[in-house]
Amino acid sequence: MDQSTALSSKGINWWSGGKSPFNLEYGKLMMWFFLVSDAFTFGGFLISYGTVRFSQNYWPDPSVVFNAFPFAGHANLPLAFVSVMTFVLILSSVTMVLAVHAGHNRNQKEVEKWLIWTIIGGLFFLGCQAWEWHHLYFGDLPVVRNGHIELIGQATNINPWENWFKAKRWQMR
Amino acid sequence: MEQASVISPEITFEHHQDTPSFKKRVIKTTIILSVITLIELALGFTIYLLHKGTTPPSYSLVLFFKGVICILTMLKAYYIVSVFMHLGDELKRFIIAIILPMLLFVWFIIAFLWDGSSYRDLNNTYNKYFYETTTPGKQTVEKAVPLEPVGKQ
Numbered sequence: 283m284d285q286s287t288a289l290s291s292k293g294i295n296w297w298s299g300g301k302s303p304f305n306l307e308y309g310k311l312m313m314w315f316f317l318v319s320d321a322f323t324f325g326g327f328l329i330s331y332g333t334v335r336f337s338q339n340y341w342p343d344p345s346v347v348f349n350a351f352p353f354a355g356h357a358n359l360p361l362a363f364v365s366v367m368t369f370v371l372i373l374s375s376v377t378m379v380l381a382v383h384a385g386h387n388r389n390q391k392e393v394e395k396w397l398i399w400t401i402i403g404g405l406f407f408l409g410c411q412a413w414e415w416h417h418l419y420f421g422d423l424p425v426v427r428n429g430h431i432e433l434i435g436q437a438t439n440i441n442p443w444e445n446w447f448k449a450k451r452w453q454m455r
Numbered sequence: 456m457e458q459a460s461v462i463s464p465e466i467t468f469e470h471h472q473d474t475p476s477f478k479k480r481v482i483k484t485t486i487i488l489s490v491i492t493l494i495e496l497a498l499g500f501t502i503y504l505l506h507k508g509t510t511p512p513s514y515s516l517v518l519f520f521k522g523v524i525c526i527l528t529m530l531k532a533y534y535i536v537s538v539f540m541h542l543g544d545e546l547k548r549f550i551i552a553i554i555l556p557m558l559l560f561v562w563f564i565i566a567f568l569w570d571g572s573s574y575r576d577l578n579n580t581y582n583k584y585f586y587e588t589t590t591p592g593k594q595t596v597e598k599a600v601p602l603e604p605v606g607k608q
Contacts, residue, residue, distance in 0.1 A: 296548075303548070304545070304546060304548065304549040304552070305545075305546050305549075306545065306549065314542075314549075314553055317553075318553060318556055318557070321557065322559075325560055325563065329563055329564060329567045329568070330567070332564070332567065332568050332571065333567045333568065333570055333571035333574075334571065335571065336568050336570075336571030336572045336574075336575060337571040337572070337574040337575045337578070338575065338589060339575065339579065339585075339586070339589040339590045340589050340590065360499075360500075360503050361496060361499050361500065361503070365492065365496050368492055369489070369492065372485065372488050372489065372492065375535060375539050376481060376485050376539070378539070379481055379538075379539045380481065382541075383474070383477055383481075387474070
């Protein structure tokens, strides 16, 4: 550790070549640049949503649209499912941190354990998203009617992939 | 130190903590993140309940709550990126190299929301049909017609 303190002191010219000026290995540096571009990709999606939303006079209240919870029927539970998913995200980032730390300690068993928990968290989150999108698509459609939100049946009662699935099943037989 | 030099000779900056202090740090950050999330939830419910009332809530009050939620979310992002993703342990110039491009979001958000809002204003001014059909309380149509199921066989 003496060497590192000496190098991070001010006397060293970091840009003279022969060493990484960011003191990082290539993979880590590129992962960060990937994360920057990833942030801009998703930022682009979210801001285009914002543009569409700002261009409309009326937009359904999200806490009315997203008030459903799996297996809770028509119970009005605004924000509940969203917060469950937020907690899943936080917990899976914790397990990932623990996996990285175990990796630093060269503890393979711990790495496997925490990575499996992270994967479970990721799959749980994906499942939640799948449920929510399915519900948004096949659930009740909120419309504004005389200035009030009312639910009028479904956006569609047809599964657009139904025929595709049927065709696949037929092919597999 | 030896392991690091095997990967790449110039890498000397190891931010490796011993397990007890690392665990403490992770637990502390997790608690902070959970508490911030709970506060955000409480604020979200407050906004929801304000909208539930018979009179429409004060616009600036709701805006204030939303602003607080935005600031708390930024705080959460700071903790996740700094502690969980270890960016806080890197050299300062690298932190700047990652954070500085993010400032483009300031322009990005303002410009594109402004664009959407301007599109709405233009529509409301020059497209009376848009204005009448999309403004709550302005509808001339009495009944909302459910969408026809598409592609039914």
